[in-house]
Amino acid sequence: MNLDFTPEEDAFREEVRTFIKENYPAQLRAAQDEGRTLTKEEYLMWHKVLAKKGWVAPGWPKELGGTGWTPTQKYIWSEETAKADCLPILPFGMSMLAPVIYTFGTDEQKKKFLPDIYNGEVWWCQGYSEPGAGSDLASLKTRAERVKGDDGKEYYIVNGQKTWTTLGQYADWGFFLVRTDPDAKPQSGISFLLIDMKTPGITVRPIITLEGGHEVNDVFLDNVKVPVENRIFHENQGWTCAKALLAHERTGIAGVARSKRNLEKLREISGTERSDTGGALISDAFFRRKVAELEIDLTALEFTELRTLAGESSGKGPGPESSILKIKGTEIQQRLQELALEAVGHYGAPFLRDMAKTNLPIGPDYAEGLAGEMFNGRKTSIYGGSNEIQRNIIAKMVLGL
């Protein structure tokens, strides 16, 4: 047992650092620094740089464009990209859909969809949750009926509503769970469909979240005609794909590297902010203790994740234990957001989204948007299987209760 990096691994870290420094898009960096809403093009800038370099898909099999990195290299990669505040690669196509396609898709489907995902040419969105199917995803009702078209080909006619579709307003294509057999048991009548978002009958409607942002959407499907060849895997066996996808969704869900970076930011902010007695806030006994406790919690999570990664490299796939990563990871992210908001005191209150900068500043720049981040961050313990559901998974699958 040891924690040392080999000279090769140190060299790799150096290579990654240099690459980021020399190649991170300046326009994207500026947009992130200003904290403004990114354009579709900006969202994909870093993705395209990495695609060109061959580093965009560390999680894919090597023959499909994966990097072939060891778990340690992946760990170094996520640490360095977080440290440098690189925009995370959008997960929808890259880490959610692609593994389903390369695991369950036909050769034709792989050829048709994977290159565009890899190169960031097609923006994907997820059509899973419905108004009545959240934690109980298998109760979804969106219906797909198989018909023969006038052209003699077979189609699904899809009707229903999906919700919480993240960044669906930009999506070119979506992957959807639909019910193809309404008489089967909930989990056995579901199919996995890929749908072109430009198909007639699709309406995307924004959902404004409590901090005022537009990130998620309702997606209405009204007699949407989908060619049968856009189905992944067998009819009525889409749940198998969905489960596989959820397992991949767990990769990186702990967000350790980003939380470490945010902890650094918290230390910077609380080193600048004054306490009631005039010293740095980070020297305040109460505040300092909370930061230390959080850091220890994060260290525990980091080593739990490393143990999980080590298990993966020895051939044991990520088990239901990774629910620990989801629960603790999101709790720590939320705690960091709370403490950052707390640190800035009065200047947590201003809502400056549409305010122009003038010569009368409203608080320090680092305070701007912290309340919004904290409010928005409440979603993390709800989505991807709420933390209550994750505890159920551990109780049943790990503890056998």
Add this chain to the structure above:
Amino acid sequence: MDFSFTEEQSMLRDTVAAYLADHYDFDKRRAVVTKEPGWRPEVWKAFAEELGILGAPFSEELGGLGGGPIENMVVMEEFGKALVVEPYLGTVVIGGGFLKHSGHAGAADLIGGIIEGKTLFAFAAAEPKGRYNLAALETTAKKDGAGWTLNGHKAVVVGAPFATHLIVTARTSGGMRDAEGISVFLVEKGAKGVTTRDYPTVDGNRASEVYFENVSLGADALIGTADHGLPLIEKVVDEAIAATCAEACGVLRKLHEGTLEYTKQRKQFGQPISSFQVLQHRMVDMFIQVEQSISMTYMANIKVTDDAERAKAVSAAKVQIGKACKFVGQNAIQLHGGMGMTDEMAIGHYFKRATMIESAFGSVDHHLARYEFLSLGKAA
């Protein structure tokens, strides 16, 4: 011992609740706070003329209803339930409090203006580097003949965009954090040298950065005694905290009730999610927090008139309220699931207000430290 409300107090609650039910539903409020000017002067007018509540804590000689902190508590709790943004706290509790307790020569007239709804106050105390320390002041007032010259920058002055007058704390002598050398001034917002930068806050209120540049004040601008203003400031701020705790109780009740209601309706796995024991226990813990908060709010509002017990009682209440706002607010969102994240549901708006109350007039840490200090004595 008696925790019941008088008939007048119950009537006051019913009057306010009935008015808000008719004029202040969630959609109406949401439409108002998202556009200029961010409040409804006509509602304020109704508070003054139809309801007569702007005189609740003032004596009958001054034209008020003869009440005190308990009346403020009753009004503020109802305001919390409806997320009222009109500046009762800044004007009636704080502005009125300073005038009432200071024996200012113009107090009777100004309080008359408050009761009529014509004079509105905002409390300009906080500063960019002062955090929650009321004595940490870089704003200065220098003696200038009979009057004073005011310079400085006040941070996040809630309600300032609506105010006609500001209550300003300033240093008249001593060093930045000294307890002595602090004075309180009454400043007309339109006075020469006063600049404001107005903005919305995340909980639907409005606030300003307020800058004073060589603002010339007359001798009568001084409220209370020069250089010895801190005890008066602490007293009024404690009253404001007690009133804010009451507002929080209204907010917390709505968060808890809304969650109960939602989990009974929301079905997953073929049953209402309220039938799951893990959620039941969570809602029980939320309920306990709400009840403990109400208890502490009563305690603080009873003791706030007793100068010997006031500070400790108020800080204790604010610690409880701050913790409850976090726990109840966050769990209300969690139990609403994705729906709790939407702007269109009221629950998120209560959560945002609860979050801002958590740190209003001092965070949990600030009041824990103050409580410790008061418990252990000056030697600590």
